[in-house]
Amino acid sequence: MRVGVDVGGTKTLAVAVDEAGRVLGIERRPTGRGAAAVVEGIAAVVEVLAGGRALDALGVGVPGQIAGDGVVRHALNLGIAEFDLAAALAARLGLRPTVDNDVRAAAVGARALLPGVDSLAYLNLGTGVAAGIVRDGMPWRGARGAAGEIGHLSVDPAGPVCPCGQRGCIESLAGGASVAARWGRPSAFPVADVFDAAAAGDPFGGSLQADVVRGVAAAAQLLVLTADVDVVVLGGGVSHLGERLLGPVRTALRAAASGSAFLASLDLADRVVPVPSGAPVGAVGAALLAEAPAGVVPG
Secondary structure, three states: OEEEEEEOOOEEEEEEEOOOOOEEEEEEEEOOOOHHHHHHHHHHHHHHHHOOOOEOEEEEEEOOEOOOOOEEEEEHHHOEEEEEHHHHHHHHHOOOOEEEEHHHHHHHHHHHOOOOOOEEEEEEEOOOEEEEEEEOOEEEOOOOOOOOOOOOOEOOOOOOEOOOOOEOEHHHHHOHHHHHHHHOOOOOOHHHHHHHHHHOOOHHHHHHHHHHHHHHHHHHHHHHHHHOOOEEEEEOHHHHHOHHHHHHHHHHHHHHHOOOHHHHHOOOHHHEEEOOOOOOHHHHHHHHHOOOOOOEOOO
16 A cells, blocks of 8 residues: 655645555545645644554655755745655654655646546646646656746736736636735635636736636647656646636637647647546645655554
8 A cells, every 4th residue: 555645834634545546445635834834734644544454655745946856945945945754754753755746746646547648738726827747657857856846937027016026927817816816805715706807897807717728728739748748637726716717717818729720730729628526636646756664564
């Protein structure tokens, strides 16, 4: 049995999988802030799933920049600037995990659930925007572990100001935190409220919805043009809008291609697909990426 853990800004979700990648059990709990709290949260869900049994491997997907050494850098939403998570978990559990970026892990999980797809980009639409790219079943990390960090590419110099200092970044248009800040109204899911308001004819809601759609469409087009992946999978919290988001994004991509024979030849709209419904792709991907000595009992 192997365990994969997906550490998010609000929850830590773990799955146990068998040799075929089938999910045997799921455990979750809120994510604490700071390195020590993150370690304890991961250890807690792993120990529950292990139930005293030996694990073959443990994988952890976590926000931030991870270059392959198990050190997490710039995971600011977890309160971590730089931390050797792999070493800390090895000391805590007696099992050294494979640690990778959470979006890359989700890309691997999505690829496993989409048979017949050789390459994909998992476009994570959450608090921010980033992508994980998979080719031949393995994630593409880039030279410094930053491949897929497309959120701060500006696609509209006259667009909204982004925290990075630019205007019109993809993340400033389609990131959940940016949409919430611009919407400015208390809500558990501001992006859904924006889409509801747009459907009811609210002009401001309509303007924000249009920005979300063009941001996602720009990201999808960018990923196809740069990596030429088979599909772009929409994942993350914002993707839970389902067809309310997917339909307009496909419409925007078809409109962009209507004046370009080159873009039309790429079938951009048909290459954007939803994440498999209800699947814990981040945790499954972390489990599939895991490499560790067998026969170690966490605890």
